[in-house]
Amino acid sequence: MMERLFSLETVYAMTGIVLLLFGIMTWRDRSNPRRQGSAIFWLILGLIFIFGGIMPHWVTGILVLVMVAIDGAGRVGRSSLAERETVERVSRGARIFWPVLVIPVVTVIAALLFRRFGMDGNRGALVGLGFGGVVAMLVALKVTSGLRFAGMLAMIDEGRLLNEAMGAVNILPQLLASLGVIFTSAGVGDLIASGVRQLVPGDQLFLLVVANCLGMALFTIVMGNSFAAFPVIASGVLVPLLIRPFGPDGVDPALAAIVTLTAGSSGTLMTPMAANFNIVPAALLNLRDQYGVIRFQFPFALALWSFHVVWLWWCIRATAP
């Protein structure tokens, strides 16, 4: 019973319900010029969250294609209500931080409890995030409008506006991880791996580490997004050429994986393709040089990238047999 209640499926179902509410609110919002497309997009995502575990996979697959088609046709938009003024009838002072601080606290407590009772700490963190979100909603109501039904609706609506402001890219990590799975099934990883093997003769550790981090940074520079590069490099270089050959005693897979991801972040700091982080701010700050932010970040990114290479190489060398 307890296992069922505090499972990932429960948290997915709660997320799905919130998404369905978002969808209904979007549908009714006449200030959103694309309200119908957007509403259908979020409603479908809600259905996938609630039924993803029991629906046939091909149905989920088709629903994903429909969502992406709606986004591709430019039918996912945002409400113009998002620009409303802050409500500051009474200043809440530092209490306004409570709802936000509650989430990590519940996450960590859940992870510790799960571990205490011999269950998976990963799942504890995720379940904790879910329930943390719910507790945070109660706290948020308490410090703002009070625990009333109208307040609750207003709060879901605020969440909805925030969700719309972020838009369809919210599902991007989920899609990218799926792309990684398909790349693996189609053998793309093996293809890249054999390419790298031809470039790096004799499996020299240092050169393999360079290939891993360089591939990650270059892919990120071209795509403007390290999250998009990671599945490709992980399936093509990191896992087949570093983690598998050296084994879990030789390479700490968690260390290698996270270092690979942030080696890509150096690429993000150097590329105009990551417009949100590098080009838009230059415009926001009225810089004469639209590449001013990139220019400033360049030496930092190069130095930190080199640190990633040396650090990963050194950590593997220290433990490898």
Added chain:
Amino acid sequence: MGIGLVLLGMRLRWRTTVVVVAAALVTGIAAGLPLFSATGIWEELAGGAPQWVTRRGPVGIIDLLGKAFAENRLMTLFILTLPAVGMAERYGLQEEAGRLIRRVRAATVGRLLVVYQIFRILHGALGIRLNGHPSFVRPLIAPMALGVTTGGIRTEKVKSAAAAAENYGNFYGQNLSPVQAGILLVFGVMQGLGIQLSVWDLVRHTLPIVGFSLLLAGLQFWWLDRQLRRNGGE
């Protein structure tokens, strides 16, 4: 071929979601996978339908996509935190955070920016997703930094540095939370590749990276202070 499509699509500025799914479909088709597995209602069609639609044996691309998307729902769990965060923002969360930052009495641009970077790292560690350029850097940090400098000679550089401090803090700090997108992406992708990791180990191994990024940024901002001092003296 899929990778080529990703690169082409990004160059042509297609929607990222479209590029990703198109790459998945093209890669699967190029590898000779059918669209659907021969299960459920497709089982009866397996004999008659064209080979590329469904056939017995291989797993279909659409099935793979659906399965992976459902298994990776954990990456989008943060949706559940949006109502609370949205409500707090409506009642002045960012104004209050701004008030906290404004209390910082930094003697130099460099010190202010290091403090701001730490502030953003803490945001990340608490699992708060935020694009700080419009909400903090432009209205608050850049003007504060310009206020500390005396001469107006290097305003371009000071503003760029403020934007950089935001990126430095944001990119590396977010991996300090086990429920942020970066950690969950790594966790999910590695799981898909058959390697089970712990999100807490991923967070633990982020610490040295964050430490070094802070050290490097500190050096760069100290150097900026030095340049500003020289120019201000002239």
